[in-house]
Amino acid sequence: MNYDKKLSNVSILGAAGKMGSGILLLTAVEMADLSYKKENNNITFILNAIDVSDKVLSGLLEYVRVQARKIAEKKINFLRELYFNNQNLVYNNEMIDDYIQRVLSIIRPSTLIESTYNSNIIFEAVNENPDLKIKLINQIEVNCNITPWYFTNTSSVPISYLNEKCNLNGRIIGFHFYNPPAIQKLVELINGTDTVSDLNSFALEYAKKLRKTIVHSNDIAGFIGNGHFMRDTLLGIKLLNELKTDFGFPETVYIVNKVSQDFMIRPMGIFQLIDYVGIDVCKYIMEVMNPYFEDEDIHSDLLDALFERGVKGGQNSDGSQKNGFMKYYKGKIIEIYDYNSNEYMNYETISKKMDPIIGKLPNDYISWKEIIKIKDRDDLLAMYFENLKLEKTLGANVAKKFLKETRTIGLKLVEQNVAKSEKDVNDVMLTGFFHSYGPINDFLPWGEI
Amino acid sequence: MKNRIFITAGYNTISLGTGRKEFNPKKERPGLEHYIKEAGATTLKLIGGAQNVDETIISNFNAAQYNHQGNLPGYAPFIDENLRYQPSTRVEGACGSGGLALVAGIKFLLSGESNVILALGVEVQNTVKAVYGADYLAIAGWWKDRKIGHAHFFPGQFSDRAGKYYEKFGKEYTRKGMIQWYVNAINNARLDETAQEYHNADINLKLTASVEPNGRTFVDNLSVYDCSKVSDAASALALMTEEGLKRCNIKLEDTIEIISFAQAEDDITTRPEDATRLLTTENAVKKALTKACITIDQICTVETHDCFTIAGIMALEAIGFAEYGKGPEFVSNGNTARNGKIPFNSTGGLIGWGHPVGATGIHQAVTILQQLTEKAGNAQIKLDVNKPYGMTINMGGDDKTVTCIIYKKP
Numbered sequence: 121m122n123y124d125k126k127l128s129n130v131s132i133l134g135a136a137g138k139m140g141s142g143i144l145l146l147t148a149v150e151m152a153d154l155s156y157k158k159e160n161n162n163i164t165f166i167l168n169a170i171d172v173s174d175k176v177l178s179g180l181l182e183y184v185r186v187q188a189r190k191i192a193e194k195k196i197n198f199l200r201e202l203y204f205n206n207q208n209l210v211y212n213n214e215m216i217d218d219y220i221q222r223v224l225s226i227i228r229p230s231t232l233i234e235s236t237y238n239s240n241i242i243f244e245a246v247n248e249n250p251d252l253k254i255k256l257i258n259q260i261e262v263n264c265n266i267t268p269w270y271f272t273n274t275s276s277v278p279i280s281y282l283n284e285k286c287n288l289n290g291r292i293i294g295f296h297f298y299n300p301p302a303i304q305k306l307v308e309l310i311n312g313t314d315t316v317s318d319l320n321s322f323a324l325e326y327a328k329k330l331r332k333t334i335v336h337s338n339d340i341a342g343f344i345g346n347g348h349f350m351r352d353t354l355l356g357i358k359l360l361n362e363l364k365t366d367f368g369f370p371e372t373v374y375i376v377n378k379v380s381q382d383f384m385i386r387p388m389g390i391f392q393l394i395d396y397v398g399i400d401v402c403k404y405i406m407e408v409m410n411p412y413f414e415d416e417d418i419h420s421d422l423l424d425a426l427f428e429r430g431v432k433g434g435q436n437s438d439g440s441q442k443n444g445f446m447k448y449y450k451g452k453i454i455e456i457y458d459y460n461s462n463e464y465m466n467y468e469t470i471s472k473k474m475d476p477i478i479g480k481l482p483n484d485y486i487s488w489k490e491i492i493k494i495k496d497r498d499d500l501l502a503m504y505f506e507n508l509k510l511e512k513t514l515g516a517n518v519a520k521k522f523l524k525e526t527r528t529i530g531l532k533l534v535e536q537n538v539a540k541s542e543k544d545v546n547d548v549m550l551t552g553f554f555h556s557y558g559p560i561n562d563f564l565p566w567g568e569i
Numbered sequence: 570m571k572n573r574i575f576i577t578a579g580y581n582t583i584s585l586g587t588g589r590k591e592f593n594p595k596k597e598r599p600g601l602e603h604y605i606k607e608a609g610a611t612t613l614k615l616i617g618g619a620q621n622v623d624e625t626i627i628s629n630f631n632a633a634q635y636n637h638q639g640n641l642p643g644y645a646p647f648i649d650e651n652l653r654y655q656p657s658t659r660v661e662g663a664c665g666s667g668g669l670a671l672v673a674g675i676k677f678l679l680s681g682e683s684n685v686i687l688a689l690g691v692e693v694q695n696t697v698k699a700v701y702g703a704d705y706l707a708i709a710g711w712w713k714d715r716k717i718g719h720a721h722f723f724p725g726q727f728s729d730r731a732g733k734y735y736e737k738f739g740k741e742y743t744r745k746g747m748i749q750w751y752v753n754a755i756n757n758a759r760l761d762e763t764a765q766e767y768h769n770a771d772i773n774l775k776l777t778a779s780v781e782p783n784g785r786t787f788v789d790n791l792s793v794y795d796c797s798k799v800s801d802a803a804s805a806l807a808l809m810t811e812e813g814l815k816r817c818n819i820k821l822e823d824t825i826e827i828i829s830f831a832q833a834e835d836d837i838t839t840r841p842e843d844a845t846r847l848l849t850t851e852n853a854v855k856k857a858l859t860k861a862c863i864t865i866d867q868i869c870t871v872e873t874h875d876c877f878t879i880a881g882i883m884a885l886e887a888i889g890f891a892e893y894g895k896g897p898e899f900v901s902n903g904n905t906a907r908n909g910k911i912p913f914n915s916t917g918g919l920i921g922w923g924h925p926v927g928a929t930g931i932h933q934a935v936t937i938l939q940q941l942t943e944k945a946g947n948a949q950i951k952l953d954v955n956k957p958y959g960m961t962i963n964m965g966g967d968d969k970t971v972t973c974i975i976y977k978k979p
Contacts, residue, residue, distance in 0.1 A: 193700045196720040197785065210716045211704040 142301030395444030479513025584923025665965025667930020668972030746897025758917025
């Protein structure tokens with residue numbers, strides 16, 4: 121079966137979720153493009169959007185409508201060529217509207233898993249819960265009318281494990297999008313031990329059509345992205361534990377978050393990132409990963425405790441940030457959680473108190489927002505890190521420690537054979553996490569730190 | 570001309586759009602009424618009040634689509650209640666609307682019917698994204714060409730012109746001139762605080778503009794830096810006879826005189842006879858120069874319709890400052906820069922100052938007024954007593970509706 125036919129009937133599990141909705145959008149657009157090809161005139165393209173309730177599915181089509189418009193606007197030159205022979209469509213807006221309609225017409229929202237039974241491809245994007253994934257796949261396997269290929273968006277569960285538990289004989293591949301899938305360029309591609317080569321070839325073509333950047337990860341729990349991020353999370357928490365007796369819990373959250381954002385020129389501090397991903401999600405991922413690493417403890421008592429207290433982070437359905445290590449208003453941090461009192465403390469007050477203690481940013485500092493716009497930025501970064509090296513402030517010292525350990529985490533991923541190369545680790549952090557430089561670098565004299 | 574006609578009391582609002590720090594497409598912005606009121610009321614104040622005005626001319630291209638508003642003459646009394654029951658006219662000739670307003674105003678004054686005219690141009694385009702605005706702008710071309718036209722219709726038209734010019738005279742050679750045109754435009758705009766590119770802080774304009782055109786994402790032969798931007802703005806001025814000047818108590822030193830004007834029209838249903846030349850512009854300029862009885866050597870500055878860098882280059886060839894095919898070299902050698910042989914578009918032109926379509930022709934005249942009366946502030950160019958004339962060229966569509974006006978300090 122060729123690429124187009126294979127993609128003519130697809131189901132997405134967890135389609136209304138943060139990741140699922142993005143995957144649905146991109147896949148629907150790709151299917152719409154295929155549906156315009158002359159040779160596909162007789163094919164009905166169907167994309168089943170499966171999720172647990174009508175409530176969560178209700179806003180999905182509106183999301184796709186809005187996002188598909190943005191995509192159509194960007195590809196207006198393509199659309200004018202596409203509709204060149206259609207005399208009824210003359211103006212850009214007419215073509216854009218028609219295209220959106222085509223995208224929407226392909227999607228079939230449903231709460232019934234039975235809808236998936238005729239699909240050639242099942243894209244699994246449900247919660248990071250191995251048992252749930254296995255249960256759903258097994259149910260489809262028992263009832264499906266054809267033999268589908270499975271794509272899983274898991275960011276941590278080994279593909280070979282799912283393959284084995286569901287007796288798929290290699291009909292599954294890891295295709296891990298980054299959040300939000302419509303924007304993030306990175307996809308981690310993970311072959312299980314038995315993944316069939318045709319499926320791998322198909323996945324590569326699908327990624328290419330979606331204009332994604334592929335980084336291959338070996339099939340080890342957490343892969344490269346979470347392999348690094350979860351350990352970075354634990355590193356942030358370790359520094360929090362080391363410093364909190366001197367400065368207090370919320371004050372130390374402030375220090376480590378500020379250092380990991382500003383001093384390290386990252387898009388957000390480590391605790392803000394944990395909140396963004398979700399404390400609960402981090403906890404689940406660590407639970408999945410931990411059994412696979414005998415010499416490490418990928419687990420945090422603090423995250424467990426916060427979860428128990430209902431401090432979970434993540435986003436509301438409208439995209440606003442839920443309370444986690446910090447509280448947010450319109451995307452800005454306004455308060456920081458105090459573990460001892462179980463209350464949030466004013467961010468401005470803590471900031472005023474701690475900034476003089478942290479110390480000023482080193483000379484030649486350029487914010488992440490600015491530096492990310494510069495393509496050849498290594499010289500600017502080198503100049504900045506040279507100044508950071510000389511600084512003895514608290515902020516600079518914490519940053520140097522963080523940078524050294526985050527580099528070690530990256531090197532370990534290569535050593536553990538999770539990543540095939542140092543470049544792959546850096547590529548994932550650069551493209552998937554929007555870092556302005558890879559963790560494995562020579563900006564500082566690591567032996568002296 | 571049978572009577573002396575003057576312009577005075579010029580005013581430009583800021584040209585709002587991408588590039589201005591105040592511009593945020595996600596936030597509410599001033600609308601049509603704001604710009605009309607600001608520009609109109611300021612000019613009225615400068616001439617002693619609306620009671621001195623005999624009639625108003627408003628130039629605008631497409632408020633019907635951009636702002637859901639037609640019948641723009643009705644905005645005259647909105648500017649000032651003293652304009653209620655006075656005549657008011659709206660003129661439209663696409664991007665050449667402003668020039669038409671000036672020419673119409675001159676003719677009204679010459680007819681003896683009026684002595685003081687408020688001429689105001691306005692366009693508020695940021696109400697829709699550029700991809701939809703492209704359709705609105707496309708009606709400045711023949712509607713039957715829209716289907717076969719580019720998504721960005723006018724960039725497509727001038728990309729085709731640029732492509733033909735590349736074929737004839739060499740791409741690298743031509744691009745060099747186009748890039749320098751962009752650099753000049755931004756450098757000039759940085760000297761006028763109302764310009765859209767006033768805040769442009771790019772330290773390497775040449776490098777920025779050197780980006781290779783990409784037909785997949787835009788058009789084949791132009792980059793976005795070759796194009797004027799989407800702008801919201803209004804410009805206003807007063808046209809007066811000598812009697813009008815007396816009525817408003819305006820001193821001659823605060824005016825410039827219209828020496829000649831010309832208008833030329835080409836068939837909107839036809840394609841350019843020669844895509845490498847602006848033949849209608851050439852015709853209008855020739856007529857204006859003949860009527861003024863001057864040569865181009867007597868002109869100290871030109872405001873030309875550089876909706877695209879290639880249009881700027883073709884216009885200077887049409888005027889005769891460079892021979893056919895020598896325009897890019899003329900620009901590359903610095904002749905059109907503010908300290909060059911003949912400064913063009915001294916406050917940035919359409920590319921640097923902005924292109925609020927229906928207001929552009931008026932804005933050009935205001936710039937000449939500022940320059941010749943030496944009130945251009947930081948953007949002031951050096952004047953030469955042997956070159957007392959200024960020129961504006963305003964173009965609607967693809968070299969279809971063209972006006973050329975020649976001015977002089979009285």
